[in-house]
Every structure is written in C-alpha cells, then in structure tokens.
Amino acid sequence: MARPRADAYSLLPCATSRALASIALSPGLGKDSPHHVRIVEVSPRDGLQNEKQVVPLTTKLELIRRLVEEAGVETVEAGSFVSPKWVPQMADSAAVLEQMTVKQGVSYPFLVPNDRGLVNFLDMVGPKGRAAGRSDEIAIFTAATDAFTKANTNCTIHESLERLSKVTSKALGHGIRVRGYISVVADCPYSGKVNPADVGKIAKTLLEMGCYEISLGDTTGAGTPGQMLNVLNECTRHAPSVRFAAHCHDTFGSAVANVLAMVNAGVRVVDAAVGGLGGCPYSPGASGNVDVESVVYALHESGYDTGLDLDALAQIGAWISQQLDRPNGSSAGRAILARAKVKSQSAKQSKL
Numbered sequence: 590m591a592r593p594r595a596d597a598y599s600l601l602p603c604a605t606s607r608a609l610a611s612i613a614l615s616p617g618l619g620k621d622s623p624h625h626v627r628i629v630e631v632s633p634r635d636g637l638q639n640e641k642q643v644v645p646l647t648t649k650l651e652l653i654r655r656l657v658e659e660a661g662v663e664t665v666e667a668g669s670f671v672s673p674k675w676v677p678q679m680a681d682s683a684a685v686l687e688q689m690t691v692k693q694g695v696s697y698p699f700l701v702p703n704d705r706g707l708v709n710f711l712d713m714v715g716p717k718g719r720a721a722g723r724s725d726e727i728a729i730f731t732a733a734t735d736a737f738t739k740a741n742t743n744c745t746i747h748e749s750l751e752r753l754s755k756v757t758s759k760a761l762g763h764g765i766r767v768r769g770y771i772s773v774v775a776d777c778p779y780s781g782k783v784n785p786a787d788v789g790k791i792a793k794t795l796l797e798m799g800c801y802e803i804s805l806g807d808t809t810g811a812g813t814p815g816q817m818l819n820v821l822n823e824c825t826r827h828a829p830s831v832r833f834a835a836h837c838h839d840t841f842g843s844a845v846a847n848v849l850a851m852v853n854a855g856v857r858v859v860d861a862a863v864g865g866l867g868g869c870p871y872s873p874g875a876s877g878n879v880d881v882e883s884v885v886y887a888l889h890e891s892g893y894d895t896g897l898d899l900d901a902l903a904q905i906g907a908w909i910s911q912q913l914d915r916p917n918g919s920s921a922g923r924a925i926l927a928r929a930k931v932k933s934q935s936a937k938q939s940k941l
C-alpha cells in the first residue's frame with residue numbers, strides 16, 4: 590500500500606508534517622495502528638433524515654445490517670431521538686434501535702437533542718427496556734453560531750450547552766458514552782463565515798462536559814482544507830487531534846480534500862455516508878455528506894487503513910440509491926461498479 594513520501598513533508602505545516610512522518614515510520618495496519626482511520630457511517634441518520642418520502646423501516650434495518658456485516662463498519666449512527674415534529678423521517682428510531690442487527694464490537698450511536706430524547710433512549714436501552722443493551726452511545730449536537738443553533742434546536746448556543754451539559758452528565762451516569770457535534774464550523778447558512786476560535790471554545794466546553802470525541806461539522810460544505818485546518822488548530826489547543834472527527838458535506842466538491850487535510854493533520858475519525866446520502870434539514874441548499882466510498886478510496890490510496898470493504902460499500906451505495914429512487918451520489922462508487930462490470934464481462938468472454 591502506498592505511503593506518503595517523506596520528501597513531501599517539508600512543504601506542510603509543522604503539526605501536519607509530524608503526523609505524516611509518524612505514519613511513514615510506523616509499520617503495519619489494523620485497528621491499533623496509527624494508520625487506522627475509523628469511519629463513522631452516518632447514512633442511516635444524517636443520510637436519511639432529509640429524505641422527503643418515508644423510508645420504510647425494513648430499508649433502514651437492511652442498510653444498517655449491510656454496512657456492518659458486508660462492509661465491516663465499526664460505528665453506525667443509526668437514528669435520532671429528536672422531536673418527530675422537527676424531523677419526521679427519524680420518528681421510527683426507537684423501532685430501529687429495537688430491531689436492528691447488533692454485532693459485538695460495533696457501536697450504534699443515536700442523536701439526542703435534550704432530556705426528553707435521552708429519557709426515551711434510556712427507557713429503551715436500560716435493563717428493562719425493549720432494546721436493553723443494544724446501544725451504549727449517544728451523540729449530542731450544537732453549533733458554532735446562534736443563528737444555526739436557533740434554526741436547528743430552537744435555542745442559543747449558550748442555552749444549548751446548558752441543556753447538553755445536563756444530558757451528558759445524566760448519560761455518563763447511566764454508562765452511556767457521549768459524542769459531541771459542532772455544526773457550521775467553517776460557514777453558516779444564516780450568518781456567513783465562522784471564526785475558528787469560536788469553534789475551539791465550544792469544543793473545549795463539550796470536552797469538559799465529558800464528550801469522548803468531537804465531530805467538526807462543515808454542514809454547508811463550503812469549507813476548504815485551509816479553513817478546516819484552522820478550525821482543527823483552534824480545537825487542538827484543548828485536546829489532541831485524535832479526539833476530533835471530520836464531518837464534511839460535499840456541496841462545493843471539496844469534502845474529500847478537507848477530510849484528507851484533517852487526517853494528514855492527525856485526525857483519525859471520519860464521518861461519511863454511503864452513496865453521499867444526506868443533508869441537514871436546517872442547512873438549505875447543502876448537499877449530502879461526503880460519500881464513504883470516495884473517502885475510503887482516497888484514504889486507502891494515501892496509505893491509511895479503514896478496515897472497510899470498498900467493493901461492498903460501492904454495492905450498498907448503489908442499492909440504497911435505488912431504494913430511494915435517486916442517482917448514486919458517489920463518483921467512486923459508480924467507477925468501482927463500472928470497472929467490476931467490465932472485468933466480469935471480459936472474464937466471461939475469455940471463457941468462451
């Protein structure tokens with residue numbers, strides 16, 4: 590597998606060059622290797638939440654099963670316990686939690702916005718719940734601007750952090766791990782460019798609350814590698830880069846570049862969605878999440894390991910796009926399937 594070339598490091602900022610140098614020096618791949626990048630597959634939640642048509646429960650369950658069993662995904666964000674009035678598509682998340690195939694060693698976080706959502710989640714996964722022990726992780730979410738926080742959760746950043754602090758401490762008290770999201774880290778659809786220092790301060794607060802990891806959301810997909818690295822630099826004042834995840838949307842076509850820049854700077858977790866599904870209902874015009882097929886292709890070709898089966902991801906991306914009656918949003922997925930078709934045709938011809 591190709592490794593980044595040592596002579597390229599001198600061109601990079603110091604932190605990036607150190608991170609890449611350690612990659613080149615460390616042999617071997619696998620989960621514990623410094624080359625390993627964990628993919629958080631967000632398609633069942635972030636990917637589907639914005640779909641206008643009702644996606645059948647059976648399709649959601651099959652998507653989760655295939656991602657885990659066929660592609661080897663380690664973390665699947667499976668749904669959300671938000672208000673169904675705000676995001677109707679996620680109204681069946683309790684049923685998803687109860688019925689999804691659960692594989693040992695795989696984490697299935699659910700998004701929780703407030704105490705009501707946490708209570709509903711705990712009622713399900715607690716010892717007497719209908720989904721006892723099926724998930725031990727939630728994701729909480731806030732944003733870097735008041736305008737977006739208001740649009741998404743009907744409160745200011747300050748109010749959301751107060752609310753989430755109580756949610757986090759209650760969740761941790763029940764043995765539930767908490768992942769934090771910060772949306773609009775580079776650009777806000779309502780108030781424009783975001784100051785990276787503001788993101789750093791919110792990240793610090795979420796870390797102090799007890800979030801084990803913070804996902805940095807380029808919700809509008811307007812961020813660039815330089816902007817995302819500025820955001821990361823502000824955040825790493827408070828915790829090492831491995832505590833942060835890249836969550837990039839692809840509206841302006843720079844999501845894969847943003848992801849690679851962040852991984853080269855030491856980030857080891859990337860959120861992505863098969864087939865490039867998704868979009869936030871409160872980020873008008875933003876396109877889907879970066880497609881997991883392109884991310885995995887780019888990471889593998891750059892010397893990183895994800896443990897995922899790229900061919901299986903391409904198949905799943907094509908399948909779910911067909912289910913949703915929409916074009917496959919993954920250029921890498923389409924290319925992989927087209928090449929596989931040519932290969933199987935020439936294999937058939939050579940047998941004749």
Ligand SMILES: CC(C)(COP(=O)([O-])OP(=O)([O-])OC[C@H]1O[C@@H](n2cnc3c(N)ncnc32)[C@H](O)[C@@H]1OP(=O)([O-])[O-])[C@@H](O)C(=O)NCCC(=O)NCCSC(=O)C[C@@](C)(O)CC(=O)[O-]
Binds near residue numbers: 669674700741868871
């Ligand atoms: C936070 C609220 C609830 C505030 O919404 P609100 O209207 O201020 O809440 P409320 O407390 O006044 O309650 C209104 C109604 O909702 C009910 N309710 C209240 N909470 C819940 C709950 N948890 N579960 C079920 N029902 C709930 C509550 O009981 C009440 O029902 P009513 O009395 O009218 O019948 C709302 O704004 C909300 O649910 N927002 C979620 C929006 C959302 O899910 N957005 C997408 C996810 S974030 C995202 O996609 C970005 C991310 C993470 O991917 C990263 C990135 O890309 O940037």
